[in-house]
Amino acid sequence: MTLAFLYAPGHTAASERLTDDLTVALRDAGASSIDRVAARNDVAARLRELARQARDANEPLLICPDNLVAHGSLLWMLATEPAGRSTVLVASDPDGDLKEDRGRVVPAPAGAGTVRFLGAMCIAPADLPLLEKVADRPELLPALLADGLVPIATRTRLLHAEQVSTEAELIAAQAAVAAVDEDKARLRLAVKEQDDFFTTYAVSTWSPRVTKAAARLGLTPTGVTGLSVLFAVGAALLFWQASRIAMIAGGVLLYLGFVLDCVDGQLARYTRRFDAFGGWLDTMADRAKEYAVYAGLAAGAERIGLPYAWPLAITAILLQTVRHMTDTWYGALHDEAAAHPGAQPAGGVGARLTAASVKAQSQRGSLIYWLKRIVVFPIGERWALIAVLAAITNGRTTLAAVVGFGLLAAAYTLALRSLRALSMRVGVLNTVDTMRHRDDGPLVRTVLSRVGAGWPLPFAALFTVYALVTVGVMLAGEPSRYPWLLAVVAVPVLICGFPARLRHGGALDWLVPAALRAAEYLVVVAVGQYGSVPPPVVFLLLFMLALRHYDLTARMEKGAPATSAGGARLGWDGRVLLLVLAALIGYATAGTAVLAALVGAAFAVVAVSDWRASR
Incomplete structure (x- = not known):
């Protein structure tokens, strides 16, 4: 009312x-x-x-x-x-x-x-x-x-x-x-005014007709979201079959599922039927669909004897989740800067980049405008690439392309956004429940953070570097020879926990959640290498962790109630230490599977509970 x-x-x-x-x-x-x-x-x-x-x-x-x-x-x-x-x-x-x-x-x-x-x-x-x-x-x-x-x-x-x-x-x-x-x-x-190239020309040109039909049929935005999930799952299953006909059909289903993914938002805007959990569900469904497709492509490639597909799928989910974390927090940082115009840069590289970005955005329809939107490899372009390459090649080639373009987009966005952020002179992670979005567990919250010393971003970055080196060493040699390298994980966990209570208001502290996600996911990969965990099991744990972390950010973006979603039983610190311990005592596969089940069950219980409450 x-x-x-x-x-x-x-x-x-x-x-x-x-x-x-x-x-x-x-x-x-x-x-x-x-x-x-x-x-x-x-x-x-x-x-x-x-x-x-x-x-x-x-x-x-x-x-x-x-x-x-x-x-x-x-x-x-x-x-x-x-x-x-x-x-x-x-x-x-x-x-x-x-x-x-x-x-x-x-x-x-x-x-x-x-x-x-x-x-x-x-x-x-x-x-x-x-x-x-x-x-x-x-x-x-x-x-x-x-x-x-x-x-x-x-x-x-x-x-x-x-x-x-x-x-x-x-x-x-x-x-x-x-x-x-x-x-x-x-x-x-109801169609977004500024959308991506593929969405603008291959979807939005005709999706309003589908939106109008959905409104006449009395469909709800949430119902359309459910249909898009079914299409994406169907595409993943067809990719798993890996025959040429199945791959082509999967590409078509994936495209139609993306159309429905656009229609649910258009239907909400057309009928003005909004609710916080509807927006949350749409965000969560987008990520779950994409990652299910990665799994389908990897399973299909393995089915026809192509090696390295699962490692590519694992790399893709890790890279894309970390990228999304940076996207979320950079967007929040930009909004915070807009709310404090006095903090905007008066000069320097960041100011020039900001001016160039604004100028490019103002030239709608121009080549530079579309290049700027394509280079970040948004969801429309990702799904278009997957649909086309899957139809004409195979799952491994498709995943390799996703990883390759994703790495280029990550390098571009991280470099430019960091320079612009340095000039904005505002913080954003300090304006929210910092420990909640860091996903700290009881160990950090009640013990380590009381030290109150150190630097949030440098320590998180060092943790990421350690985890990346550990993965590299495990891949390069005989993993079972390096139990001490896994055991050393206790050191970065400690030093990342020390500054958890400190103010995360630095110009680049918005990168802390992404750095912690990257470090935790890389530790999962390192444990998988050390303990010869089947790649699908590693992927499953990463999938469940991604759902948890998207849940935290989606609630913030969509204004959904936080409720118990932030009450981590373990947190990144507890999960990392328990997983490494399980690997060192010889139960890497069991530890990975059990942790995936626990994280997934906790996410499902909270999601269902809050969804019922919202109804």
């Missing part, structure tokens, strides 16, 4: 005629009650009181000027922001006094504006105390921005909205609204 506040920015004849239309639009947007204030001098007191009521009821407050002419869908979009964050209605305007940065609205320096405010906004419950504080300011949005609000931008795009003050402006605005097919525009707006 949503409370609505219809205020008068200034009495006009046009606003009197709009009141009834706006009241209907606000009701359609989900407003449970509408408080209208016609007298300008009553606005502050009534707004503060309504904000207090909304805060007590834990409901958002939809604020709208009574001289706004707009498609009703725009007010609906304001009231149904997917993650329940505050949002404002803006229109693109190169002469505006605001700027949209990564989908958020921030103040803009003179001459640098990209959007202008259209008077309507929806304030999330968490931000209502801020609204109460500035309710008596003459310019509400600038006051909120100055006091720290960083709202989401709801842009008009294909729809229309404007504030009017005269009869002539009212007539012209109503004509502009009537000229747009609102349902057709909403369907097109």
